[in-house]
Amino acid sequence: MKHDFWHERWEKQEIGFHLNDTNPALTSHWHTIPVDLGERVLVPLCGKSVDILWLLREGYQVVGVELSEIALDVLAESIEETFSLAVDKQQVGNLILYRAAGILLICGDWFSLTSFDTGPIDAVYDRAALVAMPEEMRADYASQLLKVSENAPQLLVTFEYDQNEMSGPPFAVDQAQVESFYADTMNIDVMADKDCLVDEPKFRERGLSALREKVLRLTPKG
Numbered sequence: 001m002k003h004d005f006w007h008e009r010w011e012k013q014e015i016g017f018h019l020n021d022t023n024p025a026l027t028s029h030w031h032t033i034p035v036d037l038g039e040r041v042l043v044p045l046c047g048k049s050v051d052i053l054w055l056l057r058e059g060y061q062v063v064g065v066e067l068s069e070i071a072l073d074v075l076a077e078s079i080e081e082t083f084s085l086a087v088d089k090q091q092v093g094n095l096i097l098y099r100a101a102g103i104l105l106i107c108g109d110w111f112s113l114t115s116f117d118t119g120p121i122d123a124v125y126d127r128a129a130l131v132a133m134p135e136e137m138r139a140d141y142a143s144q145l146l147k148v149s150e151n152a153p154q155l156l157v158t159f160e161y162d163q164n165e166m167s168g169p170p171f172a173v174d175q176a177q178v179e180s181f182y183a184d185t186m187n188i189d190v191m192a193d194k195d196c197l198v199d200e201p202k203f204r205e206r207g208l209s210a211l212r213e214k215v216l217r218l219t220p221k222g
């Protein structure tokens, strides 16, 4: 998926992926991730997700990465309003950094980041990031995640459906594919696996006859 595709989504506000409420997958399953309060949670391809506000409220530090400055301007404003603090925005090299105590939002290309840019990561929350990647970019996305997070534990939300019935994003990413990316270094546990087409009428309208949402917990081996 080219950068222009996503920039256009944000400019036209065609952001059906954005949820106004905290994702129940996060609130129900985050406590199973081995990470302590105060540690740093990476949210790749974060958009303006309110899940970040939930993580901050719980007491974690958050590092968000996103291509769209439009998205991060809105997210930074919600953070300022919710927590009554000032978020500093600065261009640093080819990145725009939004910073406040315990918060780092990085506006830039996921694929060109290093762990120097993100700092150390203790856990990862991937909702609508891996599944936003087309097939040919997915393995690179996952290996970049392992590199930047140094195999930190992860809560991952995926969709499974017949890719012939709908073009992504979100793309169908089945468990076998998740295992092909992560199973060498991570144990993978299924925390939830539910039929969610009734909750997602927009996907039925796009042609789907079945849709499952899986919540996976990835923890480092050894």
Ligand SMILES: C[S@@+](CC[C@H](N)C(=O)[O-])C[C@H]1O[C@@H](n2cnc3c(N)ncnc32)[C@H](O)[C@@H]1O
Residues within 6 Å of the ligand: 006, 007, 017, 018, 019, 044, 045, 046, 047, 048, 049, 065, 066, 067, 068, 071, 108, 109, 110, 111, 127, 128, 129, 132, 169
């Ligand atoms: C499907 S949205 C999900 C956003 C967020 N995770 C959520 O749950 O609302 C995918 C996001 O990834 C961002 N994105 C796509 N490619 C990217 C890249 N190469 N680097 C950084 N962000 C990217 C898009 O701008 C978009 O906001």
